[in-house]
Amino acid sequence: MRERPQTSAPAGRPAVAARPVIRRALLSVDVILFTPHGRRLTVLLVRATDPRARERWELPWDAARAEEALDVAAARIARSALGAGPAWTRQVVASGGEQRHPGETEFSIAYLGLVPAGTPPPVGGEASWFPLDEIPPLAPRHRAMVDSALAMLRLELDQSPVAFRLLPPTFTLSQLQEVYEVLLGRKLHKASFRRALHAAWLVEPIDEWRSEGRGRPAQLFRYAPKKKRTGRRGVRFDLLG
Amino acid sequence: MRERPQTSAPAGRPAVAARPVIRRALLSVDVILFTPHGRRLTVLLVRATDPRARERWELPWDAARAEEALDVAAARIARSALGAGPAWTRQVVASGGEQRHPGETEFSIAYLGLVPAGTPPPVGGEASWFPLDEIPPLAPRHRAMVDSALAMLRLELDQSPVAFRLLPPTFTLSQLQEVYEVLLGRKLHKASFRRALHAAWLVEPIDEWRSEGRGRPAQLFRYAPKKKRTGRRGVRFDLLG
DNA sequence: TGACATTAGTGACCGAGTGTGACTAATTCG
DNA sequence: CGAATTAGTCACACTCGGTCACTAATGTCA
Known part of the structure; x- marks a missing residue:
C-alpha cells in the first residue's frame, strides 16, 4: 500500500535530500512511526541513503547527539523524515551489536511515534507508509525494533488513552473502535466497547453527524477526558508468556 | 537499614577492589537491583570508586562493550557488585546527558534486576542494601533510574508473575502476599489474593508447614505454574496519568 | 414507492470476577 | 485455662464484560 505520489504538496515541508548520506556513530536514535491506513496499521520507512546499505528501506534514524535529549532527537528525526512531528512519542528499547544496524552503529535506542491518520509522506518517494504485513526486508535490528514498538504500543493501549492520537480531533465511535481493533489485532464487541x-468519560458528543455511504449517519465525538478514575484493579495473575 | 558487616563470608565471592577506579565512556550500563528486606524493598548501592565523585554512593555500572550484549553486560555488572547474579533482569530506560551521571557518560541504559530475599551484599561494606526511603544522595541520572525501575517493576507485576523471583523456592502465602504489598505499595485483601x-494455578502446596512465632503454622508452597490462561481482558480505558 | 441491506446506537440478561466481612483452625503466651 | 495471633475458608453483594436482540436512520434497487 505504498502512497501514490502526492499531487498537492503541503506547504512548509522540508525537501528530503536525495544525495547519498553516510552516517557513522556509536549510538543511534531510531524512530518507528505508526499511522492507520484504513483498517491497517502502517509504519514509515525511508529509502536507504548509504549506497553500501544491504536493504533498500530503513527506519528513520540518526546519530545521537550529546547535547540533545533523546526524546528531542526522536522528534527531530521524525520531523525530518515525515515533515511533521509525531503526536506522541515513547522510548521503546535499546539494543546492542548482536543485530546489524544499517548504519553499523554499536548501539541503538528506538522511539515509537504516533501520527494522526491522513498524514501523507513527503513528496519524492523518499519515504512511504508500509502496512505491517508488507514491510520490505530490513536490517535485523530495525526489524526487531518494529516488533518491539508494536508490542509496546499494545501494552500502552490499556494504560493510557493513546489511540486518540491516531485520530483527527473529531471522529465517530465506529472509527475509534476500528483504531482499537487495528491496534489490538482483534475484533471488539460494539456494545461492550461503548459501555x-x-x-x-473519555469522549463527549458534539452536535454533528457524518454520513459514510450507506447506513445511519454516525454522531461525531471529541476526545475530552472528564474525571480521572482510580483505575485500581485487583491483583491479577495473568500469564502472558 | 545498612547491612551490618557480614561475619560469615560466602565462598566463591569475588572481592570488590577498594582502589580508586576511574571509568570514562560514552555509554554506560547501570543496574538497579531490588531485594525485599522484611516489609521493605531495598536497592543495592555501591561506594563511589572515583575519588572525584560528588556522591558517596552510586548504582553499580560499567561502560558498555561493543562485543557484549546489553543484558549480558547488566548480568555481569550485577554479579560483580553483588557476587551473585540476579534472578531476573529487564531493560528499563535509556537516558541522555540532561542529567548528570557519576561517570560523566553521555548516555546510559538502565537495567532492573531482582534478587531473592536473604542475599547478603559482599563483605567489606563496598555495597549495601538501602530501603527506598533511605536512599542517600545519588547523581540525578541514577536517582531517576531508581524511580523508573520501580515503576517498571510495578508495571511488570501484573503482566507476569515476577514477584516469585524475590522469594526463596518455598514460601508461605502470607510471605507472597507481603511481597505483592511491598511492590504495589498497598494492602491486599487476604481472601481476594488467595482466590x-x-x-x-501459579503455586502448589507442599507437605510442609512453618511456624513463625505465634499463630497457626502456615503451609509452604512452591512456584509451579500449571496452565496458561489466556489473560484476555476486555477493553478498559483506565486513566492513570 | 416500498422492501431490503447496511450502519449506528441502546437495553437487558447472564455468568465470571472482585471487595468485603465473618467465620473456623491452630498455635503461643500468660 | 482463656486471650491473642496468625492461617485459611466461605458466603454475600456488587461490578464488569460478553452476548443477543432490538430500534433507528440512511442508501440501494426492483
Whole structure:
C-alpha cells in the first residue's frame, strides 16, 4: 500500500535530500512511526541513503547527539523524515551489536511515534507508509525494533488513552473502535466497547453527524477526558508468556 | 537499614577492589537491583570508586562493550557488585546527558534486576542494601533510574508473575502476599489474593508447614505454574496519568 | 414507492470476577 | 485455662464484560 505520489504538496515541508548520506556513530536514535491506513496499521520507512546499505528501506534514524535529549532527537528525526512531528512519542528499547544496524552503529535506542491518520509522506518517494504485513526486508535490528514498538504500543493501549492520537480531533465511535481493533489485532464487541468508553468519560458528543455511504449517519465525538478514575484493579495473575 | 558487616563470608565471592577506579565512556550500563528486606524493598548501592565523585554512593555500572550484549553486560555488572547474579533482569530506560551521571557518560541504559530475599551484599561494606526511603544522595541520572525501575517493576507485576523471583523456592502465602504489598505499595485483601492465586494455578502446596512465632503454622508452597490462561481482558480505558 | 441491506446506537440478561466481612483452625503466651 | 495471633475458608453483594436482540436512520434497487 505504498502512497501514490502526492499531487498537492503541503506547504512548509522540508525537501528530503536525495544525495547519498553516510552516517557513522556509536549510538543511534531510531524512530518507528505508526499511522492507520484504513483498517491497517502502517509504519514509515525511508529509502536507504548509504549506497553500501544491504536493504533498500530503513527506519528513520540518526546519530545521537550529546547535547540533545533523546526524546528531542526522536522528534527531530521524525520531523525530518515525515515533515511533521509525531503526536506522541515513547522510548521503546535499546539494543546492542548482536543485530546489524544499517548504519553499523554499536548501539541503538528506538522511539515509537504516533501520527494522526491522513498524514501523507513527503513528496519524492523518499519515504512511504508500509502496512505491517508488507514491510520490505530490513536490517535485523530495525526489524526487531518494529516488533518491539508494536508490542509496546499494545501494552500502552490499556494504560493510557493513546489511540486518540491516531485520530483527527473529531471522529465517530465506529472509527475509534476500528483504531482499537487495528491496534489490538482483534475484533471488539460494539456494545461492550461503548459501555466501557462511556464509563471512562473519555469522549463527549458534539452536535454533528457524518454520513459514510450507506447506513445511519454516525454522531461525531471529541476526545475530552472528564474525571480521572482510580483505575485500581485487583491483583491479577495473568500469564502472558 | 545498612547491612551490618557480614561475619560469615560466602565462598566463591569475588572481592570488590577498594582502589580508586576511574571509568570514562560514552555509554554506560547501570543496574538497579531490588531485594525485599522484611516489609521493605531495598536497592543495592555501591561506594563511589572515583575519588572525584560528588556522591558517596552510586548504582553499580560499567561502560558498555561493543562485543557484549546489553543484558549480558547488566548480568555481569550485577554479579560483580553483588557476587551473585540476579534472578531476573529487564531493560528499563535509556537516558541522555540532561542529567548528570557519576561517570560523566553521555548516555546510559538502565537495567532492573531482582534478587531473592536473604542475599547478603559482599563483605567489606563496598555495597549495601538501602530501603527506598533511605536512599542517600545519588547523581540525578541514577536517582531517576531508581524511580523508573520501580515503576517498571510495578508495571511488570501484573503482566507476569515476577514477584516469585524475590522469594526463596518455598514460601508461605502470607510471605507472597507481603511481597505483592511491598511492590504495589498497598494492602491486599487476604481472601481476594488467595482466590486470584488459586484461579491462576501459579503455586502448589507442599507437605510442609512453618511456624513463625505465634499463630497457626502456615503451609509452604512452591512456584509451579500449571496452565496458561489466556489473560484476555476486555477493553478498559483506565486513566492513570 | 416500498422492501431490503447496511450502519449506528441502546437495553437487558447472564455468568465470571472482585471487595468485603465473618467465620473456623491452630498455635503461643500468660 | 482463656486471650491473642496468625492461617485459611466461605458466603454475600456488587461490578464488569460478553452476548443477543432490538430500534433507528440512511442508501440501494426492483
